[in-house]
Amino acid sequence: MNIPSYMTEVGQRARAASRAMARADTATKNKALSLIAAAITRDADQLRAANQKDLDAARANGLASALLDRLTLSDKAIATMIEGLQQIVALPDPIGEISNMKFRPTGIQVGQMRVPLGVIGIIYEARPNVTVDAAGLCIKSGNATILRGGSEAIHCNQALAKLVQEGLTGAGLPADAVQVIATTDRAAVGAMITMPDYIDVIVPRGGKGLIARLIEESTVPMIKHLDGICHVYIDDQADVEKALKIAFNAKCHRYGTCNTMETLLVARAIAPQVLPELSTLYLSQQVELRADEDAYKILQAGAYPHLSSATEEDWKTEYLAPILSIKTVADMDEAITHINTYSSHHTDSIVTENYSRSMRFLREVDSASVMVNASTRFADGFEFGLGAEIGISNDKLHARGPVGLDGLTSLKYVVLGHGEIRE
Amino acid sequence: MNIPSYMTEVGQRARAASRAMARADTATKNKALSLIAAAITRDADQLRAANQKDLDAARANGLASALLDRLTLSDKAIATMIEGLQQIVALPDPIGEISNMKFRPTGIQVGQMRVPLGVIGIIYEARPNVTVDAAGLCIKSGNATILRGGSEAIHCNQALAKLVQEGLTGAGLPADAVQVIATTDRAAVGAMITMPDYIDVIVPRGGKGLIARLIEESTVPMIKHLDGICHVYIDDQADVEKALKIAFNAKCHRYGTCNTMETLLVARAIAPQVLPELSTLYLSQQVELRADEDAYKILQAGAYPHLSSATEEDWKTEYLAPILSIKTVADMDEAITHINTYSSHHTDSIVTENYSRSMRFLREVDSASVMVNASTRFADGFEFGLGAEIGISNDKLHARGPVGLDGLTSLKYVVLGHGEIRE
Known part of the structure; x- marks a missing residue:
């Protein structure tokens, strides 16, 4: 696989899908989330089988038991994923909210509208539940997302990706709105953090070492924290x-x-x-x-x-x-x-x-x-009552502290005029 | 002058001053702004003399007439600076505003407080009025600032810096809250954009070429736009x-x-x-x-x-x-x-x-x-009714569109408890 050209294609498809996601209404996004939850319930056995493949490979590679624990898709983990999706359905849709519309002396009315960021890249370690949590939050906030999970979880993540995309298309949304990187090649991570044309923000979730390396090399803004002292x-x-x-x-x-x-x-x-x-x-x-x-x-x-x-x-x-x-x-x-x-x-x-x-x-x-x-x-x-969390930010710009749906959005100015011109 | 050690010292002094600025109350900040306006009124002749030095040097160096125009500190430009400061005094203080305080089922009350970003670096071309506008907005928003104006305006900017610092100390605020870089060496710009420990955000104001170069090299987040199509x-x-x-x-x-x-x-x-x-x-x-x-x-x-x-x-x-x-x-x-x-x-x-x-x-x-x-x-x-503008952002994260006082602030979470612990 040619990683740069594969990643460019993924990026272009994500950007195209992000336009449709930004337009999607609340009912459509909720329908996709509910369909994903139903598909996970239906295919739980297949997910466990895919997870077993990952676990077998991980054991053969001598993965530490704490990491095996995190990699395991237990019945409880599956139930928690489904519950998480249902909670996201219940959250108010932040997109399109208009605030502070005020008339100016010139006659125009100015305020702000909450809109999706566009394409969110998420880089995380071998925890399959993050795949569904992150996909759910990005769908609800009208973003497209590119997910790059730990290579140890590749089979389970691919199986989850199929179900997520089934839910999206079932609701009439583009399957490309959630793409799980299909390769374990680390060059894919390098590509993700250097394609600002296709990815608007990266959310890294992992150890301090991983995040420090990503910060060093990334040309895409990040929502991240290094440590908690x-x-x-x-x-x-x-x-x-x-x-x-x-x-x-x-x-x-x-x-x-x-x-x-x-x-x-x-x-x-x-x-x-x-x-x-x-x-x-x-x-x-x-x-x-x-x-x-x-x-x-x-x-x-x-x-x-x-x-x-x-x-x-x-x-x-x-x-x-x-x-x-x-x-x-x-x-x-x-x-x-x-x-x-x-x-x-x-x-x-x-x-x-x-x-x-x-x-x-x-x-x-x-x-x-x-x-x-x-x-x-x-x-x-x-x-804190955000309903769910995509990550935590210790930075001062954009989102700070626990980051929920609002952190995956931004405010643009909207102006309602009546033919006004500037004198 | 050893530029790296000079810039580190400037950065450390700014960081220390930013703590005092974050604590400063509205009346103190407004007093500093009014004192600066009064000092500019009083020393208008000296400012014009300093500007004349810059203009003489610029003419000797064959600066284009459009640039000479921008460099000129006319009577009208001085009056506009003073008026700008008075407008900033009249703006509501964004700092300390607490919003959305809500009780959670655990008993804690959670909301957000608006706080300064910390230290703002501003890199701009040879327009002396930016020195005072930017200093005024940073003071009101409780930030410290490091200003690097175009080298052609160095005399005028130094004269303005003295008056700004006189106003700060007159109000009991640290003079280091507004520092104008004392060298025309371009290495100072390179240092500013690579000291994230001392500068929280850079606002570049200038041509597309300048800003594109700064983006390439900066390790500090920027509030910027490249162009307007x-x-x-x-x-x-x-x-x-x-x-x-x-x-x-x-x-x-x-x-x-x-x-x-x-x-x-x-x-x-x-x-x-x-x-x-x-x-x-x-x-x-x-x-x-x-x-x-x-x-x-x-x-x-x-x-x-x-x-x-x-x-x-x-x-x-x-x-x-x-x-x-x-x-x-x-x-x-x-x-x-x-x-x-x-x-x-x-x-x-x-x-x-x-x-x-x-x-x-x-x-x-x-x-x-x-x-x-x-x-x-x-x-x-x-x-748009923001009262004043530090710049415009075409980016999606943090501020978007015209950036006023709020764009120089961020929201932190505040929790009011009564001895609650997590079960």
């Missing part, structure tokens, strides 16, 4: 009970997620009060603590068994593991400065009962999600 | 009087602007009715017409003196001159296809009395500004 700051006017609950939940609810706390900041005045109790909670989960000098003394006095001294490197590290760095600070100003210096601008939370500080923290912390008295684990499209 | 489509159900007014105004109001019509599309059924009258109007301005076969026949029958046959190249050309390409089309579908193929996605307008077609045109034309029965010349921040 999230903070909880326990203020000296915190409600201690809330502080304990939040600091424990933000670290221990799940270790591998990007909205997990990696560094705990504690006001020096309250540290002796909260750290001993908190360490009891962390000990129940065998969490390793890396503490600055003041925190170290307190934890050492309590004989915390998994304790070491934090270094500069710890403030910059996303552990994704039962490890937590702890730093004591003089006050909220020092906490905000630390966060704005070391945070990955993903999610940071303050625990305080002080009104003025809560307002300042919300305004001055420069992160995609800023919270008061809540666990960082809430930074998630579903928890 | 704008269309007016005269539908066969157009009101002929409106069509004549709009098609004449869109071409002849000003030739050198990006929202000027470059290609006129006419439904074949109405072409014999509108083209002869329209050509009389164009003849009054000696507009050269490049017509497709059908339009050519009609215009030739009227003995239009400046007539030639359009080629494929004409559909792709931004003339910025009294030249217009004309294409006849079977219907609106063909017009939309032509526009979506050849338009620079800047501004396109339909003239029609048909309701359904007007709605379809608005939705299906994929441009930053789409109009019904209005001249493309209205695509402008002031005409």
Whole structure:
């Protein structure tokens, strides 16, 4: 297969399909989504068989068991895909929404209309459910999409692609609106990230290494985040009970997620009060603590068994593991400065009962999600009420934070005139 | 001067200043803007003297007279700068606006807060008024800015920078919030577009060649447009009087602007009715017409003196001159296809009395500004009611169309909790 010419053809077909998708009305898009859900239900056995092929090949290649887990299309994963599609059907259609139509002194009326971005490229690892989730969100938001899943999932992704395209054509939409790349050749990824004429935005979903490489080489804008170095700051006017609950939940609810706390900041005045109790909670989960000098003394006095001294490197590290760095600070100003210096601008939370500080923290912390008295684990499209999530953005331009349907759209200006000309 | 280390220092100072700007309240920012206006009024003579130095050097270097015109800081230009600052004072402060705060079933309340982007880099040609306009918009939107004006205006820009910084410090804001690059070395531009750690977005203002080069090399996101190939489509159900007014105004109001019509599309059924009258109007301005076969026949029958046959190249050309390409089309579908193929996605307008077609045109034309029965010349921040304009974007991500204060901001998520944790 000649990859550049294959990818150009895929791109051209996607661009053509995107015009039809932009025109499609809500009922048609919902019909396609429902037909896809029905086809997945009908062909579940075939999907499992295709997935088995992928799993056999992956085992033969010695894939790690965690990756095998993610690659597995369990009954529950199939049910979740179908439920996800039904949820997307239920979401309001963002396309065509007109806002702020105002008359100008010249007589024209000016406002904005929400429109699809066009063609979305999605590059992801070996998780077959992403194929259906991403296709569903792109269909509902009136975009065409080009999907490039992990090569280990190629059989299952191809089988899913067939069902998605069956749903599209069943609703009278072009099959090319969702194309799954048919090759595992890595050159296809290189082509995708350098065809701005055919792809309007790339959403990479995967490890930090993959995304860093894509950023380096991409000439197409991306909706992405590299990592989640999230903070909880326990203020000296915190409600201690809330502080304990939040600091424990933000670290221990799940270790591998990007909205997990990696560094705990504690006001020096309250540290002796909260750290001993908190360490009891962390000990129940065998969490390793890396503490600055003041925190170290307190934890050492309590004989915390998994304790070491934090270094500069710890403030910059996303552990994704039962490890937590702890730093004591003089006050909220020092906490905000630390966060704005070391945070990955993903999610940071303050625990305080002080009104003025809560307002300042919300305004001055420069992160995609800023919270008061809540666990960082809430930074998630579903928890925020977006209905579904195509990814998370730590960037400031375009979408920021969890990205739902609206993040796959943009606003254009619309002008309603009556023959006006500019004098 | 060591350019890389100088630029790194400028970037670090801007980043530090951006924190203070993000915190600044409306009254403080407005005070700075008013102080700058007062300082310009007070030091108008010194500004003219600095400008004279630039003009003398430019004349000695044989600068073209059009460029000398743009470089000249006339009394009117000074008055316009002051008026511009006063208008920015009068604009509502976008920063801190909180929207869509909604309770979620978990108990947290989630919404969005409008915040500054951080540090804006502006690269522009030898127009001293841009220095003050851009500084004013960045101050009001709570951003720090690094300005790199054309080297021909260096003396005037340095003099303006001093006054801007005087206004900032007079209001208690950091002088580093507006820095004008002190060197004419082009390496400074290369440094600006490759320091994403210190600059969040670049706004290039200049010719297509400059911007194309910057896009090629920039690793910082840009708010920009390359060109304006704008269309007016005269539908066969157009009101002929409106069509004549709009098609004449869109071409002849000003030739050198990006929202000027470059290609006129006419439904074949109405072409014999509108083209002869329209050509009389164009003849009054000696507009050269490049017509497709059908339009050519009609215009030739009227003995239009400046007539030639359009080629494929004409559909792709931004003339910025009294030249217009004309294409006849079977219907609106063909017009939309032509526009979506050849338009620079800047501004396109339909003239029609048909309701359904007007709605379809608005939705299906994929441009930053789409109009019904209005001249493309209205695509402008002031005409759209944004109050002022930092630039125009033809891109789909982030800001699209004329970019005002809001385009220099982004939305972050804010969460108000009461001790909630994720179960």
